[in-house]
Amino acid sequence: MRKELELMETIENYINGKLSAADKAAFEKKMQADPQLQKEVQLQKELMEGITRAAIKQSAQKGLKKYKLNRNLKNWGLTGLTAAVLVAGSVFLYNTATKSPHAGNAPNELPELNEQGSKLWSDADKYLPLQSFELNTEKDTVVETQDGIVFAIPAHTFLDAGGKPATGTVQLEIKEALKAADIMKGGLNTKSGDKLLETGGMFYINARQGDASLKIDPKNAIYAEVPSDEAKPGMQLFEGKRLADGSIDWVNPKPIRKDLIPVDILSLDFYPPHYLDSLKSWGYDISNKKFTDSLYYSFATLFISAERAAIEKARQDSIAAVEAALAAEYAAKIAQYDSAPVEEHWGKEPAWDYSGDDLYHPWEGINPAEIKAVWDEKFKNTLLATREFEERLPYIHRTCNSHVLDLYINNLDKNLCTIDSMAAFLFSDAEGGSQMSASSQNPEFLQFAARGDGKVKNGEKNVELLKAYYQQKSKMYTEAIAKTVNEFWGKQGELNRDAAEKRSEQQAKDQQRNAENFKQELELNLDEAYRQLGKKRPTPLPGSPYGLHIATTGWYNVDAYVIQSTQTRTTLDYTDPETGKKAVINYEPLSVTIENYKEYDRVLVYLLPDELSSFQRMPNMNGVFEEKLNELMRYKLVCLAYKGDRSFYFSKDEMGKGKLSVSLIEASDKDIEANIGKLSKRSQSKAMHDELRYIDFEKAEAKRQQQLVKIKELTNRIRPVIFPCMAAKTDSAIIVDSVGDEAGDF
Amino acid sequence: MDDQKIVELIQSHKHDKVFTTLYKYFPVVKKMILANGGRAEDAEDIYQEALIVFYRKAASPGFVLTASINTYLYSICRFMWMEQSRKQQKQNFVEIEKETLSETEFIADIEAESQFSLAEKVISDLGERCRELLILFYFHSKKLKDIAAKMGYNSENTAKNQKYKCLEAAKNRLKLLKSM
Numbered sequence: 001m002r003k004e005l006e007l008m009e010t011i012e013n014y015i016n017g018k019l020s021a022a023d024k025a026a027f028e029k030k031m032q033a034d035p036q037l038q039k040e041v042q043l044q045k046e047l048m049e050g051i052t053r054a055a056i057k058q059s060a061q062k063g064l065k066k067y068k069l070n071r072n073l074k075n076w077g078l079t080g081l082t083a084a085v086l087v088a089g090s091v092f093l094y095n096t097a098t099k100s101p102h103a104g105n106a107p108n109e110l111p112e113l114n115e116q117g118s119k120l121w122s123d124a125d126k127y128l129p130l131q132s133f134e135l136n137t138e139k140d141t142v143v144e145t146q147d148g149i150v151f152a153i154p155a156h157t158f159l160d161a162g163g164k165p166a167t168g169t170v171q172l173e174i175k176e177a178l179k180a181a182d183i184m185k186g187g188l189n190t191k192s193g194d195k196l197l198e199t200g201g202m203f204y205i206n207a208r209q210g211d212a213s214l215k216i217d218p219k220n221a222i223y224a225e226v227p228s229d230e231a232k233p234g235m236q237l238f239e240g241k242r243l244a245d246g247s248i249d250w251v252n253p254k255p256i257r258k259d260l261i262p263v264d265i266l267s268l269d270f271y272p273p274h275y276l277d278s279l280k281s282w283g284y285d286i287s288n289k290k291f292t293d294s295l296y297y298s299f300a301t302l303f304i305s306a307e308r309a310a311i312e313k314a315r316q317d318s319i320a321a322v323e324a325a326l327a328a329e330y331a332a333k334i335a336q337y338d339s340a341p342v343e344e345h346w347g348k349e350p351a352w353d354y355s356g357d358d359l360y361h362p363w364e365g366i367n368p369a370e371i372k373a374v375w376d377e378k379f380k381n382t383l384l385a386t387r388e389f390e391e392r393l394p395y396i397h398r399t400c401n402s403h404v405l406d407l408y409i410n411n412l413d414k415n416l417c418t419i420d421s422m423a424a425f426l427f428s429d430a431e432g433g434s435q436m437s438a439s440s441q442n443p444e445f446l447q448f449a450a451r452g453d454g455k456v457k458n459g460e461k462n463v464e465l466l467k468a469y470y471q472q473k474s475k476m477y478t479e480a481i482a483k484t485v486n487e488f489w490g491k492q493g494e495l496n497r498d499a500a501e502k503r504s505e506q507q508a509k510d511q512q513r514n515a516e517n518f519k520q521e522l523e524l525n526l527d528e529a530y531r532q533l534g535k536k537r538p539t540p541l542p543g544s545p546y547g548l549h550i551a552t553t554g555w556y557n558v559d560a561y562v563i564q565s566t567q568t569r570t571t572l573d574y575t576d577p578e579t580g581k582k583a584v585i586n587y588e589p590l591s592v593t594i595e596n597y598k599e600y601d602r603v604l605v606y607l608l609p610d611e612l613s614s615f616q617r618m619p620n621m622n623g624v625f626e627e628k629l630n631e632l633m634r635y636k637l638v639c640l641a642y643k644g645d646r647s648f649y650f651s652k653d654e655m656g657k658g659k660l661s662v663s664l665i666e667a668s669d670k671d672i673e674a675n676i677g678k679l680s681k682r683s684q685s686k687a688m689h690d691e692l693r694y695i696d697f698e699k700a701e702a703k704r705q706q707q708l709v710k711i712k713e714l715t716n717r718i719r720p721v722i723f724p725c726m727a728a729k730t731d732s733a734i735i736v737d738s739v740g741d742e743a744g745d746f
Numbered sequence: 747m748d749d750q751k752i753v754e755l756i757q758s759h760k761h762d763k764v765f766t767t768l769y770k771y772f773p774v775v776k777k778m779i780l781a782n783g784g785r786a787e788d789a790e791d792i793y794q795e796a797l798i799v800f801y802r803k804a805a806s807p808g809f810v811l812t813a814s815i816n817t818y819l820y821s822i823c824r825f826m827w828m829e830q831s832r833k834q835q836k837q838n839f840v841e842i843e844k845e846t847l848s849e850t851e852f853i854a855d856i857e858a859e860s861q862f863s864l865a866e867k868v869i870s871d872l873g874e875r876c877r878e879l880l881i882l883f884y885f886h887s888k889k890l891k892d893i894a895a896k897m898g899y900n901s902e903n904t905a906k907n908q909k910y911k912c913l914e915a916a917k918n919r920l921k922l923l924k925s926m
Contacts, residue, residue: 005910008917043917048884050865050916053798054877055885056761057866060797063765064790067772179874280838 011044065150114242115206115213123246124177124186124204133172135207137165147178149203153222158207158214166207166214175204187247202240260416260456265385270375271296272366273394278721282714293372295714299722300369300481364400365723369481373473374409379466381456382412388453389416395444400725401426404442409470413455413463420449492708499701506694513614513687520612521630522566528632529562529583533576558583569628587628588657590618592637595663597623600641600648601702604695606688607655609633613683615691629657636679638688639664640672642699647672651679669696749815756804759886768797771816775823778842783831792830796822799852799859813847821847822856868920876912883909 001009013019014027031037110121133143137158143151151174156165177183178201188202205222207214216222238250269276275296276286286292374384383389389408396404404423411419424445530537558574565572565585572585594603605618605625611633618625629635639650641664648664649672667675673692677685720726747767755764775796776789784792796819803809820843828839869877879897882888888896894905 001907001910004914005907008910008913040917043920044913046862046865047869047913047916047920049862050867050869050920051880051884052802053859053862053866054869055881056798056801057794057870058881059761060765060794060801062762063767063769063797064772064794066766067769280840 007040008044011041014041015045015048062148065148120242120244121246122187122240122242122248124175124188124202124240124248125242126246128175128177128182128186128204131174131176133174135170135172137167137170143172143174145174145176145203147176147182149174149176149178149201151205151222157217157222158209159217160209160214161212165217166209168209170214171208173204173206173208177202189247193249193251204240259454260383260386260388262381262385262456263387265375265377265380268375268385268387268390270371270390270393272397272722272724274721275718278718282717295718296722297368297372297477297481298485299719300367300372300478301485302365303367303369303478304482364725366397366400366402366405367474367478368722369477370402370405370409370470370474372477373470378469382466383416383456384408384412386416386456392420392445392448395442395448396423398724399423399442400723410467412466415455416453417449417451420445420453424449492704495704499697502697509690517612517614517616518566521633522563524611524632525562525566525572525585525630526559528585529558529572529574532583533558533574533579533581535576569630586631588631590627590629590635590655590657591659592618592625592639593623593659593661594625594639594641595661600643602695602698603639603641606638606640606691608636608638608680608684608688610636610681613681614687615680615684629655638676638679640692640695642695649675651675653679749811752815753804753809753811756801757809761801764801765797768800768815768819769793771819774816774842775820778820778824778840779827781840781842782827784827788827788830792823792826793819795826795859799855802859803855813851817843817845817847818852822852825849825852826856864923865920868916868923871919872912872916876908876915879905879909880912880916 010019010027014024017024019027031041110125114121114125131145135141135143135153138155140155141153143153145151153172158166158170160166175186177186177188183199183202186202207216237253239252240248241251243249271292276292279292279295280286284291379385392408396408404426407423407426408419411422424442426442526537558576561574562572562583562585565587569587571587572583574583575581576583592605594600594605597603603620605620607616607618607627607629609616609630615638616627618627635655637650637652637655637660639662641648646666647669649667650662650664652660669692673685673689676688679685680688752764752767755761772789772793775793776786779789779792780786799822800815800819804811824843824846869880872880875897879893882893882896883890890902890905890909893899894902897905899905899908
């Protein structure tokens with residue numbers, strides 16, 4: 001051995017502790033002196049690890065192959081593997097090797113007749129080693145050859161000369177040429193006629209019982225898995241024909257179809273690409289299939305017929321017009337009820353913009369109702385219920401062309417790769433037709449086609465029925481969805497109108513209450529004024545409402561001053577010119593501030609004077625509630641505030657002038673009303689009860705509006721994900737409430 | 747076959763059966779990777795790496811099982827995929843299994859293994875006969891006599907010579923790759 005190799009031997013012995021103590025010490029001394037040597041040792045150690053790793057990897061790869069095979073076999077119903085056969089085969093192999101050390105080049109002993117019953121044998125037959133396995137025909141068997149070809153042989157798959165399944169044991173003969181060396185040894189070429197082939201491997205297989213060769217039952221074929229480093233598309237299976245000169249010509253190419261294995265169709269993902277990811281990243285729960293389904297399917301409304309779309313649009317335009325008018329009207333009266341500044345949508349209608357495009361054509365996208373029609377147990381065991389189809393779906397979605405989807409659904413009896421090639425050359429013109437073109441419109445499908453994916457076993461039943469089902473259901477679903485969606489928005493429109501009406505009514509009520517309050521307060525003031533002046537109040541002329549001039553000259557001035565004072569809530573200071581007596585009624589300011597005012601959704605402050613039959617609302621001046629109190633009246637104060645679903649309360653029995661800072665306490669609505677009931681007179685507590693009911697209404701309305709806004713936002717956000725071919729449009733899409741509990745059950 | 751039996755098989759060098767069995771834990775890992783933006787090939791690659799890491803660990807003398815093999819493999823794959831996919835996308839991770847080990851349990855093992863990937867590549871790139879020879883000798887610990895017979899060498903000595911030649915070729919290649 002060369003010096004370098006000897007060194008490696010030494011290093012190896014050192015690493016493995018095989019050097020004697022003395023040698024070891026010497027070697028280590030050398031290492032210390034020579035950093036180059038250290039490096040060599042290090043490298044060698046590393047190589048050892050590399051070898052280990054490579055070996056483990058090989059084993060793992062084998063394990064993966066077995067795992068895949070077993071998985072496929074399970075699906076095929078092949079169970080009960082006979083491992084014993086394998087062992088027998090490898091023992092045989094080993095024995096041959098030891099018997100003849102030059103086994104490589106001696107020709108094999110061959111039986112007289114080949115598998116076809118003739119005497120012609122080729123060089124490959126003679127020079128490639130035979131691997132022999134004994135098979136029990138009653139059981140399914142898996143056989144693995146030396147180079148790793150795996151054969152899955154179902155029971156009863158070999159037929160005798162009479163065409164009947166062979167029973168008992170048969171001898172399986174296999175020869176393989178996967179490695180270049182074997183190909184050469186067997187004198188095999190890779191030509192078919194004149195054409196040069198690229199080979200993924202060649203093998204010979206035959207079964208004998210006694211001397212006779214058996215045939216393979218075509219209905220019960222053997223499944224072969226040939227190991228290769230990469231799956232090249234376009235691989236075909238050629239039959240070998242023995243030629244007189246001892247070589248083999250390869251003929252009768254059949255494409256190798258990869259059979260599809262159906263899975264539970266509902267476990268696949270038929271949504272447009274990035275649909276679930278997007279929802280997830282916006283914080284929605286994508287495991288809620290009801291939600292994700294109803295949101296996606298609701299977009300089917302975009303595919304209803306043009307005629308219906310026009311009708312729908314007209315209807316929505318009129319709704320929008322009415323609502324716009326009501327909103328404008330209300331906005332004008334809104335000032336009094338305006339409370340916390342955060343409250344923006346109380347009373348304000350969101351302006352739905354229905355002025356979108358035509359709802360029907362041209363809409364570039366896949367109709368979700370079509371997906372809904374096939375994403376269904378009814379299509380289990382068809383090519384739609386396979387991972388392979390699921391792989392294609394994102395691309396189908398991206399073509400935005402319904403005709404591509406239709407191709408797959410309408411051709412369930414064809415090989416998947418055939419449909420792929422059809423899809424590659426498909427284009428549709430705008431009027432709904434579809435045509436094949438000479439050049440590929442959808443080239444990504446060519447890559448799919450090249451994989452040679454085939455069919456699902458026995459998946460060709462009921463193809464026509466399924467086709468009809470699909471067409472029917474798509475239409476049905478589109479209409480049903482459109483109906484549900486329209487009903488939803490119709491209802492919302494109604495609710496909007498009801499709300500507007502209610503607000504009008506409330507306005508009227510408020511005005512009435514204010515007028516009544518004024519009347520009563522005026523009465524009070526006038527009585528007091530006259531009392532102070534020592535005069536008797538004249539009876540008012542019938543039919544002369546307060547607020548107008550009183551047609552009695554003498555007392556005109558007093559009344560006018562009192563009226564004015566009451567109206568403006570300013571102190572009355574009147575001197576009777578005749579008697580010099582004074583009438584003074586003081587109005588003193590009260591200012592109420594609420595702690596943490598900004599944290600509440602709405603805050604309302606009320607004054608309940610003992611002398612009035614109803615309550616007075618304190619005006620809100622930028623978060624500070626101010627009013628002028630009439631010294632003649634005894635006031636109670638009630639403060640209410642709301643945050644989400646929580647209510648807060650404060651009350652004070654004797655409210656005087658000045659400044660008050662109020663700290664609210666959380667309370668239940670029930671307790672609040674009870675407290676108000678105890679605090680005030682019956683008429684007032686009744687009036688407050690009505691007021692509280694109205695507040696509840698406004699709260700519910702605000703919630704509803706908020707939800708509608710959320711729905712609108714979600715729709716707009718998800719639409720470009722579902723329909724990537726359409727640029728983002730405005731809110732011309734209408735969808736079902738999928739956020740609330742009304743998830744449309746189609 | 748339970749976890750303990752698997753470890754025993756590994757320690758007695760009976761790997762083929764072991765790996766076939768260990769693939770029964772693959773579907774869950776595949777599910778996790780597919781759910782997080784990966785493809786089937788990614789799942790196979792990552793799982794294979796996890797198997798190698800685990801095998802190495804289990805084959806080392808004095809190894810004691812502290813967690814279930816399933817959890818160990820899953821945790822490693824999850825960690826590796828998170829690392830790999832973070833380069834591609836930044837989204838929230840979809841968890842499939844609730845129980846996973848903390849990084850500290852296996853990060854050292856992963857790193858130790860990753861150091862040998864260059865050496866392994868060098869070995870794998872060797873011609874088939876060289877590779878087979880080296881693996882038979884160093885991994886399967888077959889005797890030179892048997893190897894010579896199996897691979898058709900004239901004598902034991904020839905096999906020995908060949909072995910070192912292959913090693914030398916590998917070493918040189920490794921040196922070259924390392925210097926780049």
